[in-house]
Amino acid sequence: MLLLVADTSAHAQTLEMVEGEESETVIVLPDPLTQEAIRDLLSQIDDQKVREILLQRLSEEADRRARELAALDQRDLDDIAEDYAMSLGAFVVTTIEVAPNIPSSISKAMSNFATERGDRGYGVLFLALIVSMALGLAAGILVRRATKDWQRPAREGWVSPFWSKLGVVSLQLASQVLSILAFAVVALGINLIWNESAAADQETLRRFITACIWTWMAAAVAIFMLSPRKPELRLCTADDKMAHSLIRFAVIVAAVFNFGFGFVVWMNHMGVPYGEVRFGFWVNLAFHIAIAAAIWINRNEIRTILMGHIDQAHRVDRWFSKWWPQISIGLLVLHLLVSVLIASTGTVDRSLLTAMALTLSILIGLPLIDQSVRALARGLISDRPDKDPAIQAADEQTRIGLSRVCRVVVLTFGVFFLLHLWGFDIVTLAEEGIGAQFARSVIDIFLIIVLTYGLWELIRIVTNRQIA
Structure with missing residues (x-):
């Protein structure tokens, strides 16, 4: 209401209404601006005057926005690119400048963690972690045993059509996912009950257990696709060495993402906001580097998988299979730049980061999606x-x-x-x-x-x- 009846840029020392030559009332802001002073100011103005001031302020706001839009319309692509480049450069420079403060920020988070815990010993924390993980794993093992019939081993020398293979590995994936869900429910539930009166311990264990859950889930999906110990059930063209290598790198990439960003969220919860040292930038950079390294190290394996049966491959498929590792790394670099640009400008809704991540996943996995579609159709x-x-x-x-x-x-x-x-x-x-x-x-x-x-x-x- 204050913005509607007074000019926020005014610097008055007392509360007063000054009468001009044309009996126009000029509203002067009180100092200090308190709720009581605002109410006193409004009580001295009649309703008609309030409506006039409201109309005037709305007109000024509309004119201001119109001027801003006109200024934006006059900018060309060079100006827009220059603004984004300056924002990006300033963000990167500031991030590098505050990087030496990361150790002290981690120490600050640990100190806040110790303060929030009070007199609780660290033995209680580790005991809660061990009990939660152990009971969660026990629940997962019980689910695996209960779904033992879903884990049908393939007969030796068995050659199955694609849809039969898909059915077998899908049941195995379902068994694995159910065991992960059982682990998650039990481990997180034990943590919630055990640390009901210790919010710091509860948050710490929740972040660690959640990172373990999603890393395990990534490993389960990779095993579903590659079947490292059952080549007769493998859904793509890869040998045992390729399968083990790709699964290993998938787990590493998932661990970097889940544990890295989990630690960033934990630091924010412990009183170290993201903007203080921008630790999340370095985690994001490490995540992209891990993906790029995994793609480049396994580029020959990826080409072999994308090529499929070489006798049936079209020349366009051959070209994409040959250059897709380089294209994927280029998309990763572009995604990193755009995500940093969004963080630097702050003019784009952060929810678009989810859209960017899904778009990147779809683009990088496009050849695999295409091969899966063809395999399903041919099957x-x-x-x-x-x-x-x-x-x-x-x-x-x-x-x-x-x-x-x-x-x-x-x-x-x-x-x-x-x-x-x-x-x-x-x-x-x-x-x-x-x-x-x-x-x-x-x-x-x-x-x-x-x-x-x-x-x-x-x-x-x-x-x-x-x-x-």
């Missing part, structure tokens, strides 16, 4: 060597057609998902430039083209099978 048609050659040729054409249809469907849904993730409303954006009717027509045409292509491929599949 719909069984391959038996006793079939007639003409039928085998028709089956191969059917697999190719289904792969194309599935790729188009996944690509369409992926585009709309990313647009929704970033908060883009295509029709609303288009209304501002090309008109709502034209925007809807463009979307309709796009969907018609997608559906027409899908129907064309399905007709080709049916025709080829009828001819065969």
Whole structure:
């Protein structure tokens, strides 16, 4: 209310109303600005005057915003790029300058932790950690035993179609996920009960246990994809050495992310805000470096996996398989720069960091997603060597057609998902430039083209099978 009835830039020493030559009341702010002084000021002004002042202030605010928008419209791309570059440079310089203070900030967090704990000994903390982890692991083992039938071992020398392999490893993944959930519920529950009256200990153990949970989950997903001890169930083209190497690096990357950012959140909870030493910047940098190192060290393995069966690979697939490690590292560098830029300007909603992370994951994993889609589509048609050659040729054409249809469907849904993730409303954006009717027509045409292509491929599949 104060902003509506007075000029906040005024520096008055007393509360008074001054009458001008035209009987215009000038409102002067009291000093100091207290709730009582504000109420006294409002009590001396009639309702009509308050409405006049309100209208005047709203008009001034509208004019100010109009001037700001006009100034923004006059900026060209060079000015915008220069502003972002200056913000980024200032952020990096400040981050480097405060980096030597990181050890003292960690000591400050530890000191605050000790102060908040009071007289509780550290033996109680470690005992709570051991009991929580032990009971959580026991719960996970019990769940694994209860789902023992889901962990069916493959028969020696067994050659299974893709969908059969997927069914076996999916059950194994489900068993692993349930055991992780059991561990999480029991371990976090024990911590919650044990440290009910010790908030500092509870927060510390919660961060550590949560980091363990998500790192374990990452390992479970990697094992699901690569089956290091069961090559007959492996869903991609990789040998045992490749599988173990990729799983090891997946666990390292997940551990850097979960334990690093968990420690950042813990420091913030212990009275060391992020902006004090920007420790999160270095964790984010280490996370990106870990991913880039994992991709580069395993680049040959990644190329082999992306290539799949080389005799069936298209020349475009060969090119992407060859250069995708370098492309992925380039995307990582771009993601790091954008995330730092967002942190430096502070003009973008931090929720977009989630959108950026998901977009990066989708882009880096695009070849794997594409190969998975093709494998799922090809697995719909069984391959038996006793079939007639003409039928085998028709089956191969059917697999190719289904792969194309599935790729188009996944690509369409992926585009709309990313647009929704970033908060883009295509029709609303288009209304501002090309008109709502034209925007809807463009979307309709796009969907018609997608559906027409899908129907064309399905007709080709049916025709080829009828001819065969």
